[in-house]
Amino acid sequence: MNIRPFSKVLIANRGEIAVRVIRGCHELGLQVVAVYSEADANAMHVRLADESECIGKAPSSESYLRHERVLEVAKERGCDAIHPGYGFLSENAGFAQAVIDAGMVWIGPPPNAIIKMGSKTGARQAMHAAGVPLVPGTLTALTNDDELIGVATEVGLPVMLKASAGGGGKGMRRVDHLEELASALASTKSEARKSFGDDAVYVEKLVENARHVEVQVLADGHGTVVHLFERDCSVQRRHQKVIEESPCPVLSQSVRDAMTAAAVRAAEAVDYVGAGTCEFLYDPKTEAFFFLEMNTRLQVEHPITEMITGVDLVQAQLRVAAGEPLWFSQDDLTINGHAIECRIYAEDARNNFRPSPGPLRVYREPAGPWVRTDSGVTEGMDVPIHYDPMVSKLIVWGPDRDTAMARARRALQDYRIVGIPTSIPFFLAILEDEDFRSGIYDTGFITPEWLEANLAPSDEDAEAAAVIAAVARFEKDEAVQAPRGTAVAASRWKWSHRGAGWGQR
DSSP states (O other), X not given: OOOOOOSEEEEOOOHHHHHHHHHHHXXXXXXXXXXXXXXXXXXXXXXXXXXXEEEEOSSGGGTTTOHHHHHHHHHHTTOSEEEOOSSTTTTOHHHHHHHHHTXXXXXXXXXXXXXXXXXXXXXXXXXXXXXXXXXXXXXXXXXXXXXXXXXXXXXXXXXXXXXXXXXXXXXXXXXXXXXXXXXXXXXXHHHHHHHHSOXXXXXXXXXXXXXXXXXXXXXXXXXXEEEEEEEEEEEEETTEEEEEEESOTTOOHHHHHHHHHHHHHHHHHTTOOEEEEEEEEEETTTTEEEEEXXXXXXXXXXXXXXXXXXOOHHHHHHHHHTTOOOSSOGGGOOOOSEEEEEEEESEEGGGTTEEOOEEOSEEEOOOSTTEEEEESOOXXXXXXXXXXXXXXXXEEEESSHHHHHHHHHHHHHHOEEESSOOSHHHHHHHHHOHHHHHTOOOTTOOOHHHHHHHHOOOHHHHXXXXXXXXXXXXXXXXXXXXXXXXXXXXXXXEEETTTTEEEEO
């Protein structure tokens, strides 16, 4: 791989990841061009970029997903590289190839690696050939009901039906009984067709009470692949991660060594370059682990890996894309302490995590030693209805897990957000849960029953909310401040989480 230095990078994304990449570019002395939709005209990533250009209307299909328009802006602005962030065009092999064909540097893996890992069945075939452990199931898409029944009978129920082109928790269905298989296959194929334009579906044995553990890999263009240890992403809602920690609190060193070695083999098998993540299911009872998929991009939760290793993954992406060899070896990397990330969403956990976009009337982020917030919002902005409702990512580090949890709790309580409900109370409840605190949890941790027991509003909450609304109306001339760890409040009132409730300051 030749050294291909570049000086001007277009960020083909929005929100906190666009801000994160812009800051990484600026620290390396690179100029940045931002693209934005009409809904994001005043967004933080637009303000921080050296140049910016509107590429369409609010819906992502009319803006951030218009790859021809994005490429056109890059050419017009004299960019010599494009960073896709995550989501949108980040795993679009056609776009990656178009960037390369235009003579620009694609800050991501080779298009062929994206293609091989973009199909879940294709990835399973490649990993089977590389000797990476797989969940028992099919290597190719199902062709009919009889085949599904045969495989399900062989591996044993329950099973998971999954869209080959799936992602983001979509196109997945659990089946517990043989008589449900045919209808489940039809509905999964229909969802896959609507969501991904591809109705290919495969089947896997359901590994019950498993943990979701992923390994960060980093590869240069000179044949070197390293891992940066693992992240536990088992706390999920609707199959989507909401809180992550690194390292995994229940992984033995022998399993860690085997899993990270498998991740490196996976990357080598597809000639990977750049930052990527191999996801595994881990069964703590048997200590067996199984490859799920590879994300051929930067992950939302990459900051916790940065916190425990000291490696800036965004700058690593930039340097590797420019052709530099890795400047450290596997032996140079160690796990230092413990890190936790909470994804702060504009959503109502008490109402099935319903997205709750709206204006950020007051927005204050926490601070202090070893507290980091990655966000793309500022006070006065709207959280748009058109995109993922993430407001901020809280990342904390501690020398051990207990310290990290205490720091996360304090930092969550220090947020001040007025105007929208957020997932902050949800995370505070998780951090007080004994199963989470002990480290003994799995992907089934968040259930409707858990939510009802830990977040169900009481009569006192409803009364307090009415009082706060009344107080707020009479405090128009005073600065409104949200109490610790809440989304709405007035300045004279405070909230004691799972304690005495609301009280006057």
